[in-house]
Amino acid sequence: KAGVTQTPRYLIKTRGQQVTLSCSPISGHRSVSWYQQTPGQGLQFLFEYFSETQRNKGNFPGRFSGRQFSNSRSEMNVSTLELGDSALYLCASSFTSGNRGEQFFGPGTRLTVL
Amino acid sequence: AQKVTQAQTEISVVEKEDVTLDCVYETRDTTYYLFWYKQPPSGELVFLIRRNSFDEQNEISGRYSWNFQKSTSSFNFTITASQVVDSAVYFCALSEALTGGGNKLTFGTGTQLKVEL
Numbered sequence: 001k002a003g004v005t006q007t008p009r010y011l012i013k014t015r016g017q018q019v020t021l022s023c024s025p026i027s028g029h030r031s032v033s034w035y036q037q038t039p040g041q042g043l044q045f046l047f048e049y050f051s052e053t054q055r056n057k058g059n060f061p062g063r064f065s066g067r068q069f070s071n072s073r074s075e076m077n078v079s080t081l082e083l084g085d086s087a088l089y090l091c092a093s094s095f096t097s098g099n100r101g102e103q104f105f106g107p108g109t110r111l112t113v114l
Numbered sequence: 115a116q117k118v119t120q121a122q123t124e125i126s127v128v129e130k131e132d133v134t135l136d137c138v139y140e141t142r143d144t145t146y147y148l149f150w151y152k153q154p155p156s157g158e159l160v161f162l163i164r165r166n167s168f169d170e171q172n173e174i175s176g177r178y179s180w181n182f183q184k185s186t187s188s189f190n191f192t193i194t195a196s197q198v199v200d201s202a203v204y205f206c207a208l209s210e211a212l213t214g215g216g217n218k219l220t221f222g223t224g225t226q227l228k229v230e231l
Contacts, residue, residue, distance in 0.1 A: 033217050043205065043221040055216040088157055094217055103217060105151070105159035 002027065004093050004106035012112045018079040021109045025072050025093030031055075032074040033103060034066060037088040046089075049074050078111075086113045116141050118208050120222035127196050127229055135191045135225045137206030143167075147209040148182065148189045149219065154202045162204075165189065196229045203227070 005024045013019050025032050034046040045058040049068035066076040072093075078085055088110050092103035117140040127133045139148065150162040163173065165182050173180045177194045193200055203226050207219040 031217055033219075035219075042223050043207075043219075045218045045220070048217050050216070056212055056218055058218075090157075090159060092159075092217075092219075102149075102161060102164050103219060104161055107156065107158040110157070 004091055004104055006089075006091050006106040006109050008109060009107065010110050010112075012114065013081050014114050015081055015083060017081050018077065019081060019111060021076045021078075021089055021091075021111070023074045023076070023091030023093075023106060025074070025091075026104055029093040029095050029104075030072050031094040031096060032068055032072065033092045033094070034074070034076050035090045035092065036060075037090060037108070038084075038086070043090070046076070081113045083113050085111065087111060116143075116208050116210050116220040118206050118220055118222035120204075120206055120225050122225045123223070124226040124228070127227070129198060129229055129231055130195050132192060132194050133196050133227065133229075135193075135204050135206075135227065137189045137191065137222060139187050139189065139206070139208045141187075141208060141210075143211045145211060149207040149209070150180065150189075150191050151205045151207060152202045153205060153224070159205065162191075193227075196227075198229050198231060201227060201229045 007022045031050045033048040037043045047057045048055045052068045063079045068074045088108045090108045091106045094103045119138045146167045148165045151159040153159050179192045181190045203224045205224045206222045210218045
């Protein structure tokens with residue numbers, strides 16, 4: 001089975017721009033979660049999508065949004081980029097949506113904001 | 115609020131030494147799940163183990179073993195006979211029972227393990 005894939009792997013943007021990151025979960029998995037990893041804040045939960053619905057959202061501003069398609073692929077969008085948005089964005093997929101679900105992570109998208 | 119503490123920021127050992135990575139958690143949930151992930155330099159988080167709060171049996175998988183002690187809210191990870199390939203950042207995580215369901219992991223700050231020849 002193919003693992004979680006994320007595109008692009010690296011991205012460089014400038015302040016004020018917007019960016020869209022993509023995540024394809026493991027086949028058969030319906031839950032996709034997004035995490036932001038920075039040296040200062042560590043790994044922080046952004047949001048989770050299950051069956052095209054956002055189930056939970058972390059403590060991030062409205063500039064961070066996402067969506068999930070009927071094939072479970074998910075996209076994450078960040079508008080009006082700030083320098084502090086530079087981070088590794090990790091996507092995780094899980095078969096179920098519930099706290100016992102094992103989450104399998106993709107390789108991440110490294111976003112640099114200049 | 116959920117919290118996971120990994121007090122060891124960095125550990126250096128010589129190959130073949132045993133090493134234990136500590137993890138202490140806080141939660142008000144009676145049912146919860148604990149995880150360990152490995153993050154090599156490539157960045158991907160690799161799933162190692164999941165343990166539910168009702169199962170306090172220690173687990174061994176090859177050179178890896180985990181000690182879950184509910185009484186002290188700890189879920190420690192031991193690597194026996196460490197190897198250079200074990201060098202990575204290791205994260206302990208706690209899943210949260212959210213209203214309406216859902217997946218959310220609360221991660222510790224990670225322990226950087228360096229195994230040298």
